[in-house]
Structures are given as structure tokens and as C-alpha cells.
Amino acid sequence: MLGVAVFLTAILAVAGEDVDPTDAVDPVDALDPSSLVGQLNVSLFEKLMLRTLPQAMIPLHHNCTDYSETGDCDLVVENNLCGAEKFYARYCCRSCTLAKQIPTYGPHLSLTAKIPVTANISTDKRELRYGENVTVTCEVSGSPVPEVLWFLDNKYFDVSGLPNATVEDLGGILTKTRRETITLPTNMFNNDFLCTCIAVSTEGRGESRLTIYVEKDIGLSSEILPGERLFTLTDDITLECTAKGVSLKEIGWTMNDEILENSDSYNITEERIVEDGETRIHSNITFLRPKVMNNYVQCFASTPAGDFRNTSRRVIVMDVKIHPSCKDIAGRRECFYGRYTCDKDYVKSYCCRTCTLVGVVPVGPQPPSNIEAPLKVYLRLFSRSVLYGEEVIITCDSIGYPGTQRVVWYKGNTTIEPTDHHLIEETVTKSSMSCHVSSTLRIMGIAKRDLGKYTCKAVNDITESESSAMLEITRDGYIELYRHSD
Ligand SMILES: *[C@@H]1O[C@H](CO)[C@@H](O)[C@H](O)[C@H]1NC(C)=O
Ligand SMILES: *[C@@H]1O[C@H](CO)[C@@H](O)[C@H](O)[C@H]1NC(C)=O
Ligand SMILES: *[C@@H]1O[C@H](CO)[C@@H](O)[C@H](O)[C@H]1NC(C)=O
Ligand SMILES: *[C@@H]1O[C@H](CO)[C@@H](O)[C@H](O)[C@H]1NC(C)=O
Ligand SMILES: *[C@@H]1O[C@H](CO)[C@@H](O)[C@H](O)[C@H]1NC(C)=O
Ligand SMILES: *[C@@H]1O[C@H](CO)[C@@H](O)[C@H](O)[C@H]1NC(C)=O
Numbered sequence: 001m002l003g004v005a006v007f008l009t010a011i012l013a014v015a016g017e018d019v020d021p022t023d024a025v026d027p028v029d030a031l032d033p034s035s036l037v038g039q040l041n042v043s044l045f046e047k048l049m050l051r052t053l054p055q056a057m058i059p060l061h062h063n064c065t066d067y068s069e070t071g072d073c074d075l076v077v078e079n080n081l082c083g084a085e086k087f088y089a090r091y092c093c094r095s096c097t098l099a100k101q102i103p104t105y106g107p108h109l110s111l112t113a114k115i116p117v118t119a120n121i122s123t124d125k126r127e128l129r130y131g132e133n134v135t136v137t138c139e140v141s142g143s144p145v146p147e148v149l150w151f152l153d154n155k156y157f158d159v160s161g162l163p164n165a166t167v168e169d170l171g172g173i174l175t176k177t178r179r180e181t182i183t184l185p186t187n188m189f190n191n192d193f194l195c196t197c198i199a200v201s202t203e204g205r206g207e208s209r210l211t212i213y214v215e216k217d218i219g220l221s222s223e224i225l226p227g228e229r230l231f232t233l234t235d236d237i238t239l240e241c242t243a244k245g246v247s248l249k250e251i252g253w254t255m256n257d258e259i260l261e262n263s264d265s266y267n268i269t270e271e272r273i274v275e276d277g278e279t280r281i282h283s284n285i286t287f288l289r290p291k292v293m294n295n296y297v298q299c300f301a302s303t304p305a306g307d308f309r310n311t312s313r314r315v316i317v318m319d320v321k322i323h324p325s326c327k328d329i330a331g332r333r334e335c336f337y338g339r340y341t342c343d344k345d346y347v348k349s350y351c352c353r354t355c356t357l358v359g360v361v362p363v364g365p366q367p368p369s370n371i372e373a374p375l376k377v378y379l380r381l382f383s384r385s386v387l388y389g390e391e392v393i394i395t396c397d398s399i400g401y402p403g404t405q406r407v408v409w410y411k412g413n414t415t416i417e418p419t420d421h422h423l424i425e426e427t428v429t430k431s432s433m434s435c436h437v438s439s440t441l442r443i444m445g446i447a448k449r450d451l452g453k454y455t456c457k458a459v460n461d462i463t464e465s466e467s468s469a470m471l472e473i474t475r476d477g478y479i480e481l482y483r484h485s486d
């Protein structure tokens with residue numbers, strides 16, 4: 001037994017590594033033979049041999065030691081990290097070499113690899129609505145664990161006052177991680193902002209940055225009741241404005257750069273609803289003493305940060321007395337936008353009130369309602385240089401009122417149905433007090449049988465109208481369209 005103990009001592013002395021004799025003393029002390037020898041049995045002996053023999057075989061360089069006393073080097077070996085980053089091999093050289101995860105000699109012996117200091121900033125949501133809270137997390141790593149510094153728009157930000165700031169130490173093998181989470185209300189900011197997290201320790205510095213986008217969401221819509229129209233002095237003029245948004249503070253009215261307030265001229269009523277963090281404001285303004293005017297009235301919405309959004313409506317008030325029977329049959333909105341066509345007789349009849357207000361129609365009763373809008377139809381050939389066998393396009397433009405006219409094509413007396421040979425397409429353009437329908441007839445591969453009379457007929461609610469033309473061929477093979485001059 002004593003022989004075994006001496007042998008072990010010798011092995012351990014070698015395994016105690018390098019040339020320095022003082023270093024070699026340690027393991028020998030740890031294995032005091034007097035305490036061991038009596039207890040050594042075969043299985044313990046085998047264990048000891050397994051642990052010490054490799055050490056005995058590998059001569060370690062004197063730069064190769066375990067710098068960490070916390071047992072992290074065992075974890076580095078266990079997790080196979082020795083080769084993952086250079087600093088593992090440097091700081092756990094002895095354990096890694098003995099575990100044969102790194103070669104005995106290598107760049108790690110130069111003791112230059114450092115444990116990096118890093119920062120990683122993140123957030124679950126980078127685009128926020130003004131007024132929402134944003135949670136930002138920063139994970140810093142290093143050895144020793146670094147401190148976390150926060151910067152907002154490049155200015156140091158002390159988070160100690162924040163109610164929901166948390167710090168968590170996550171540990172780690174050799175390099176330690178700390179996670180700091182802060183919650184910021186976005187209404188601290190007037191715009192998008194840059195959030196920077198800096199990890200700092202005596203060993204170095206790491207930085208990570210994130211831009212957070214703040215959307216200012218003032219929705220604003222405004223509407224004039226009773227519809228867009230020209231007003232007289234006796235009309236009730238009330239405008240209605242609605243705005244909504246998370247960051248909405250107030251809405252108000254202006255005209256000629258003056259703020260309109262409750263007075264003997266204006267009655268402003270407001271209704272405010274807050275729902276799911278969103279504010280909705282509804283405001284009505286009534287002109288109590290309308291004057292003759294032609295102005296833009298603006299409704300503006302504002303945020304606490306001073307952002308404005310506005311919409312405007314033109315209000316025209318005229319000192320004209322309207323005959324009680326003189327009305328806008330076509331509707332106030334259509335007559336308002338169609339008021340530039342008041343010179344047409346049918347517009348006068350459909351928009352008596354508006355046309356009187358714009359001064360085209362003298363004050364008087366409603367004109368007879370049997371004045372029809374003319375329905376105009378016009379045929380033309382799309383291209384003038386089409387040859388026999390090619391594609392011919394004939395366009396039929398029609399303009400009428402009211403409603404939308406229906407367009408039908410005829411070849412001779414027969415209606416043209418859409419086929420592979422005859423393609424028909426239509427576009428409808430409605431504007432105030434008129435409707436334009438453009439129909440195109442495409443004849444594919446024109447042949448002799450396609451020559452002849454073509455008619456386009458338009459029909460609306462009150463009338464119908466048509467136009468005809470002859471499709472002919474010239475001696476050198478060009479297709480031509482001759483309109484009937486009736
Ligand atoms: C050998 O000794 C160890 C420690 O003294 C003990 O745990 C183990 O059970 C022993 N093995 C045998 C086979 O006696
Ligand atoms: C051992 O470390 C020292 C610095 O402490 C360095 O100068 C030397 O080059 C290293 N040896 C090797 C083999 O890298
Ligand atoms: C930073 O953190 C995010 C979220 O936790 C993670 O997805 C990402 O991989 C990390 N980046 C680095 C470089 O560690
Ligand atoms: C944001 O956080 C504050 C407390 O810091 C809270 O009063 C507020 O309701 C939060 N806002 C939202 C939209 O969650
Ligand atoms: C802050 O923390 C409290 C308690 O944990 C929680 O109730 C509250 O919702 C948090 N506020 C924000 C804005 O995260
Ligand atoms: C203003 O309008 C409200 C609601 O229409 C009405 O109750 C109030 O009497 C009006 N005020 C004046 C001064 O006309």
C-alpha cells in the first residue's frame with residue numbers, strides 16, 4: 001500500500017505541472033498519504049489514476065492556468081466552450097488543455113484574448129402610437145458584469161426614477177450577463193427617438209442603439225352640415241368637425257387666422273369621448289349672425305406636443321332672397337360643385353337655388369322641369385392608319401344627365417354582341433351635373449363583312465340619342481369611317 005502511495009505522490013507531483021517546485025507542492029499536500037493509504041481501495045485508486053495520469057502526460061506551459069476560481073472552468077469544459085471563443089482558452093487554459101479541448105501550445109498562451117464587454121438593446125415594438133408606453137430591454141455581458149448606462153437622443157438618462165425599471169443578473173459561464181428593462185412613456189418625446197444602451201466596466205465598453213418610431217395619430221375629419229352649399233343670410237349655418245386619436249388634446253375653429261370662440265356670433269358645442277385610450281372630440285359651430293362672406297373656415301386638432309392637423313371648408317354666404325319654389329332638385333352638393341355650369345338651361349332647372357345665388361338666374365320661381373339635358377353622342381375612329389386584316393377601334397363618346405346612359409352598338413340593324421371578333425369596353429366618368437360614357441368597339445382582324453354602317457345608341461332616364469357612320473376601305477387598303485352628316 002505504501003508503494004502505491006509513493007507512486008501516486010510522484011504522479012501528482014508531475015501533474016502539479018510546471019518547473020516551479022513551489023507549485024508542485026500543492027497537490028502533494030492535498031493527498032496526504034497518511035490519510036489516504038489506509039483507505040485506498042481499488043476503485044478509488046482507479047479514479048485517482050484516471051484523473052492524474054493525463055496531467056502527468058501533458059506538460060503545461062507556465063502561462064497556462066485557470067484564472068477563474070469560481071468553478072466556471074469546469075462548466076467551460078462541460079459545455080465544450082474551450083474552442084468557442086479565444087478568451088475561454090485563455091482563462092481556462094489548464095482545464096481546457098487537460099480536457100484535450102485545446103492543444104497544449106497555441107495563441108491562447110500569449111494571454112491576449114479578452115472577455116468582450118457587450119450590450120444588446122431590444123424592444124418588442126419599435127413603432128408606437130404617441131401616448132403608448134415602450135418597454136426597452138438591454139442585456140450587457142462581460143467579466144466583471146458591466147454597468148448599464150442609458151442615453152435618449154444621445155443624452156444620459158437616469159432610470160432610477162422610473163417606476164418599472166428592473167435589473168436581473170442572469171449569470172453565465174466566465175462572462176456574466178445582466179438584463180435591465182425600462183418602460184418609457186412615448187409622450188416624453190416630440191418625435192422618433194434614439195435609445196442607446198452602453199455597457200461599461202473596467203475591462204471595456206459596448207454599445208447598442210435602437211430608433212423608436214412614434215406615430216402621431218390625430219385622425220381628423222370635418223364635415224359641413226347641412227351639406228356643401230351656398231348659404232343665404234337666413235340659412236342656419238352649422239359646421240361639424242370630428243377628430244380622434246390617442247394624442248388628441250383639443251379641437252378648435254379658425255377663420256381668417258382668428259380663433260372663433262363662443263360669443264354672440266358663434267355657438268360652439270363640444271362633446272368629448274375617451275375610449276380604449278383614444279380620445280374623440282366632436283365640435284359644432286353655429287353662425288348665429290351670418291354675414292355676407294366667402295371664406296375658408298378651418299377646424300384644427302392639436303396634440304399636447306403642439307402638433308396641429310387641420311381641415312377647411314369654404315363657406316359662402318350671400319345676401320340674396322330665393323323664391324320659395326326655387327330649389328336645388330339635383331341635390332345641394334351636386335349643384336354646389338356644378339355651379340360653374342349654370343349657363344346651361346338644364347342646370348338652371350335642376351339647380352335653381354344655386355344658380356340664382358351665383359347670379360346666373362334672376363330671382364324668381366323654379367324654371368319648368370321639362371327642360372331636358374341634351375344627350376350627345378359622337379363616333380370616331382381611334383387610329384387613321386389601320387389596314388385590312390388589322391384591329392379597328394371605334395370610340396363612342398356620350399354625355400348626358402341625369403343618371404348613367406346605357407350604350408348599345410349596332411352593325412346595320414343588328415345589335416353587336418361582344419364576341420372574340422367584337423370586343424366592347426366602357427368607362428363611365430361622373431362629374432357634377434353630367435355623365436360621360438366612353439364605349440369602345442374593337443373589331444379584330446377586319447374583313448370585307450365588317451364594312452358597312454355602325455350605330456352607337458345612348459339611352460338614359462329621360463331620353464335617347466344615336467350616331468351612325470360608315471366603315472369603308474380605300475383602294476390602297478386603309479380603313480376609314482365616314483360620319484353621316486345629318
Ligand atoms: C472505496 O472507497 C471509497 C471511499 O472511501 C468508497 O466510497 C467505496 O465504496 C469503496 N469501494 C469499495 C469497492 O470498497
Ligand atoms: C506568456 O505570457 C507573457 C505575458 O504574460 C507573454 O509575454 C509570453 O509571450 C507568453 N508566452 C507565450 C508562449 O505566449
Ligand atoms: C440581442 O437580443 C435579441 C433579443 O433578445 C436577440 O434576438 C439577438 O440575437 C441578440 N443579439 C445579440 C448580438 O446577442
Ligand atoms: C403608461 O404608463 C403609465 C405609468 O407609467 C400609465 O399610467 C399609463 O396608463 C400607461 N399608458 C398606456 C397607454 O399603457
Ligand atoms: C409597472 O409595474 C406594475 C407592477 O408590476 C404593473 O402593474 C404595471 O402595469 C407596470 N406598468 C407599465 C407601464 O409597464
Ligand atoms: C348653443 O347650442 C346649444 C346646442 O345646440 C344650445 O343648447 C344652446 O342654447 C346654444 N347657445 C346659444 C347661445 O345659442
Ligand SMILES: *[C@@H]1O[C@H](CO)[C@@H](O)[C@H](O)[C@H]1NC(C)=O
Nearest residue numbers: 225240269270271282283284
Ligand atoms: C352636432 O350636430 C349634430 C347634427 O345636428 C348633432 O347630431 C350632434 O349631437 C351635435 N354635436 C354637438 C357636440 O353639439
Ligand SMILES: *[C@@H]1O[C@H](CO)[C@@H](O)[C@H](O)[C@H]1NC(C)=O
Nearest residue numbers: 254257298300308309310311
Ligand atoms: C392647415 O394645414 C395646412 C396644411 O395641411 C397648413 O398649410 C396651414 O398652415 C394650416 N393652417 C393652420 C391655421 O394651422
Ligand SMILES: *[C@@H]1O[C@H](CO)[C@@H](O)[C@H](O)[C@H]1NC(C)=O
Nearest residue numbers: 410411412413414415453455
Ligand atoms: C333594316 O332596316 C331597314 C330600314 O331601316 C329595313 O328596310 C330593312 O328591312 C331592315 N333589315 C333587316 C334585316 O331587318
